[in-house]
Amino acid sequence: MSEAYLQQLQQQVVKLEQRLAESFAQVIDLLGMLVSTAERFYEGSHCRFVSQKASEVARRMGCSEVEVFEIQVAGLLHDIGKIGYPEPLLQKFPSEMAVEERQLYEHHPELGWHILRKHSALQEVAELVLQHHERLDGTGFPRRLREGQIQLGAAIIAVVDAFHNALYRRRRDRRLMHATTSEPPEIAQQRYLAALHHLEEKAGTFYHPRVVRVFVELVEEERRQLGQKILLTVPVNQLQPGMVLAESYYTSYGLLVIAQGELVTAEMVPSLVRFAEMGEIPRKLVVWK
Numbered sequence: 552m553s554e555a556y557l558q559q560l561q562q563q564v565v566k567l568e569q570r571l572a573e574s575f576a577q578v579i580d581l582l583g584m585l586v587s588t589a590e591r592f593y594e595g596s597h598c599r600f601v602s603q604k605a606s607e608v609a610r611r612m613g614c615s616e617v618e619v620f621e622i623q624v625a626g627l628l629h630d631i632g633k634i635g636y637p638e639p640l641l642q643k644f645p646s647e648m649a650v651e652e653r654q655l656y657e658h659h660p661e662l663g664w665h666i667l668r669k670h671s672a673l674q675e676v677a678e679l680v681l682q683h684h685e686r687l688d689g690t691g692f693p694r695r696l697r698e699g700q701i702q703l704g705a706a707i708i709a710v711v712d713a714f715h716n717a718l719y720r721r722r723r724d725r726r727l728m729h730a731t732t733s734e735p736p737e738i739a740q741q742r743y744l745a746a747l748h749h750l751e752e753k754a755g756t757f758y759h760p761r762v763v764r765v766f767v768e769l770v771e772e773e774r775r776q777l778g779q780k781i782l783l784t785v786p787v788n789q790l791q792p793g794m795v796l797a798e799s800y801y802t803s804y805g806l807l808v809i810a811q812g813e814l815v816t817a818e819m820v821p822s823l824v825r826f827a828e829m830g831e832i833p834r835k836l837v838v839w840k
Contacts (some may be wrong), residue, residue, distance in 0.1 A: 568703040574671060582628055587807060592642050593719050596799075596810040600719075602626035604711045608766050609704065621702040625679035629708055632662030632680070644720065657692040660684050683708040686757045701761075706759035710750060710766050713758070717746035780839040787827040787834055792817050794838040802831040809836075 582729035583598060616620065633641065637658070640652050648656060661680050667677035676765045682705035685691035687698040691709075747767055754763040782797060795816040800808045808826050809819065813837070826832045 573665070578670070579624055579627065580613055582631060586628055586631050589630055589636060589641060590807070591638070593715075595720065596751065596807050596813075597715055597812060598627050598630060599727065600715050601629060601711045603707060604715075604769065605704075605707045607769060608707050608711065608762060610708075611765050611769065612703070612761070614703070616656065622676045622679065622707060625676045625683070625704060626708050626711065628662070628663065628667065628676065628681045629680050629712065630659065632659035634665075657684070661693045678702065679704045679708060683703075683728070685709070687759065688756045690757075694796055701759075703759070703762075707762050707766075710758050710762045714746050714750060714766070714770070717749060718742055768811060783840050784835045785836055785838050785840075786808055787823050787832075787836060788820070790815050790820050790823065790836065790838070791840075795840050797837040797839050800826075800832045802826065808832055 583602075586598045587596060602623050603626075605626040606619050609619045609622045617840045636655070640648070640656065643652070644657060645653065660683060664677045664681035667673045667680055679702060681693070682696060682701055685694065685696040685701045685705060686709075687701065687706075688697050689697045747770075750758060750763045750767065754760040777795065780795065785794070792815055796809055796811055796813045796815065802808060808831070809823065823832065823836075827834045
């Protein structure tokens, strides 16, 4: 076998690996878009928030890059089991659900596990999705796992999920769902502090104590940094990487384009420009810089 033939074979293997990686990334993006259909009663993107913050916490806790990636994907897809759930159920908080509704709601991690485990590359992700509502004291669901049985990635997602639910979960009229509404700063501050208090109060019973500590440090650090930024209205084609969205923007048919608190990246800008040119989002966006 000649050296030239071996080099050609190696190049073909590299190309195949790249195509497989691209295909896998596309599968994740597609599933993430499907999950967003079950997020109609949040302000901003719940799954994207959980994905981003859970991966940051995992990295700060010393997880490997493979583990961080799995946690990032699991955060994005943790509610995939809710796809197809009736809107009246998705609109409710768990405490408001009837017994039958609660039983269906508690089944969504297992449904997500069944969906994701069909892909050979998503086995670990599926397990994290299955466990993301388990609690250290065994009061979680669906399997009533306890502290030593719950994977760290699932414990991380549980904390971020609970925080975002406390701040951005909304019960509101469907007609007003995508209207831009601003909560008074003092109310927003109270909700933020209440969410942190819940995590710290339940650390050691519901939530992993070190995960809570690292997550609280992260969001407090981000809040301090945001306080040093300037609020601006910027044309879409002049957005710069590192800017932070101050509002969520939706299309006329209710698709979330970009969520409040998301960091602008260079890859995002061309898509945002296209949405603005089609008239689906404003030509100027409110950002923190």
